Amino acid sequence: MKHRSCLKRRKRSRFAVGHLALAYILGVGSAKVSKTSFNTPAALVLSIVPDVDILAPFLEHRGPMHSVIVMLVVFAPLFVVYHKKAVPYFLALLQHVLIGDFIGGGGVQLLWPLTVQPYGIGIAIRSQTNVGIEWIAFLAAVIIIIKTRDLTKFFQTHKSNLLLSIPTFTTLLPTLASFPLGVPFWLVPPHVFYTVVFSIAIILAVPRVFKTFQRIRTSVDLQAYVLRGKVLTHTTAPSQALTPFRVLPRHMTFFANSPDVFHRDLTKQSISLLKKC
Numbered sequence: 683m684k685h686r687s688c689l690k691r692r693k694r695s696r697f698a699v700g701h702l703a704l705a706y707i708l709g710v711g712s713a714k715v716s717k718t719s720f721n722t723p724a725a726l727v728l729s730i731v732p733d734v735d736i737l738a739p740f741l742e743h744r745g746p747m748h749s750v751i752v753m754l755v756v757f758a759p760l761f762v763v764y765h766k767k768a769v770p771y772f773l774a775l776l777q778h779v780l781i782g783d784f785i786g787g788g789g790v791q792l793l794w795p796l797t798v799q800p801y802g803i804g805i806a807i808r809s810q811t812n813v814g815i816e817w818i819a820f821l822a823a824v825i826i827i828i829k830t831r832d833l834t835k836f837f838q839t840h841k842s843n844l845l846l847s848i849p850t851f852t853t854l855l856p857t858l859a860s861f862p863l864g865v866p867f868w869l870v871p872p873h874v875f876y877t878v879v880f881s882i883a884i885i886l887a888v889p890r891v892f893k894t895f896q897r898i899r900t901s902v903d904l905q906a907y908v909l910r911g912k913v914l915t916h917t918t919a920p921s922q923a924l925t926p927f928r929v930l931p932r933h934m935t936f937f938a939n940s941p942d943v944f945h946r947d948l949t950k951q952s953i954s955l956l957k958k959c
């Protein structure tokens with residue numbers, strides 16, 4: 683029984699290549715039209731989020747997680763807070779069910795929980811037609827990403843590139859481990875392209891994240907020292923070292939009020955920065 687359900691999931695699964703490409707095209711296009719900022723890694727993650735139901739045995743694949751109604755409910759607060767800035771990300775998510783899964787691999791429960799009726803054209807996922815569609819979407823995305831120079835962002839030290847570890851699994855696992863389904867020969871190149879580009883972006887982002895943690899740690903130590911009283915007047919100095927105070931997360935301020943933590947965590951680095959004040 684479990685085996686049959688697994689096979690059914692595989693049959694109705696779809697490759698990430700098309701989803702990633704469509705999310706980028708729609709996201710970057712709508713961001714340009716609405717003149718808003720666009721974070722490519724975040725949109726790429728959203729493009730494959732509905733397929734988390736493949737990993738959850740209690741969720742029907744292409745069921746609740748693929749419902750437009752559920753997506754609207756989840757995004758409603760984001761529209762209230764971010765207005766048109768949320769549109770590119772919503773489209774990146776929506777393409778998954780209204781274009782990608784609608785075209786191939788079987789029906790999608792677009793209107794769950796109102797109805798469990800599956801909707802879609804249902805082109806076989808391994809058919810030449812589907813492989814052709816995936817390639818067209820992939821090539822269009824590659825052309826745009828090169829023209830807009832967004833490709834260069836993958837080779838820079840952006841912290842948000844760490845998000846790409848999620849889509850990397852969706853291109854790497856089908857290619858190497860045939861999970862949740864094996865990749866047809868003609869779709870291997872786009873999978874390899876995404877895997878290589880994403881992997882480079884992740885490797886380059888790691889040192890940047892490490893540096894940020896170090897900076898936060900120093901700012902916590904500095905704040906602890908300042909709140910002890912002795913250096914309080916120095917907070918008005920236009921010191922670079924004190925700048926992180928303004929962005930220090932609120933939940934970390936308890937460190938500053940704890941003398942034990944203060945003594946333990948005051949590093950040589952923070953002392954030398956304080957001397958500059």
Ligand SMILES: [Zn+2]
Pocket residue numbers: 696732733744748778783
């Ligand atoms: Zn899906």
